[in-house]
Amino acid sequence: MSKSRTTTKKLKDGDKLQPIHPGEILRIEFLEPLSLSATKLATYMGVPATRITAIISDTEKRAITADTALRLSYVFKTSPEFWLNLQSNYDVAMLDFTGQKEKIRQEVRELAQV
DSSP, X not given: OOOOOOOOSOOOTTOOOOOOOHHHHIIIIIITTTTOOHHHHHHHHTSOHHHHHHHHOTTTOOOXXXXXHHHHHXXXXXXXXXXXXXXXXXXXXXXXXXXXXXXXXXXXXXXXXX
């Protein structure tokens, strides 16, 4: 069973939950069950510990890059696409959550059909 965050606030119709950052998934679904620290994971990955702590931070929320995705895939025997899809889905969901998606839609013009 997942230990991801839950909300105690009552949602009204039309309210949206904030998207879950890939770092939270990394921390809750991978690091905690394995009792693996960010520092130890960074050692396995060959990266500075600050990279991992920034990704799993509740406040900083650093993005997972292609390099990090590849390294995570080797450590956890997943695919880099798994991690990159988590990140890209989060990015698009945040545009929707913050209202930027609609703003962008209003700014963009469709290509006229020939």
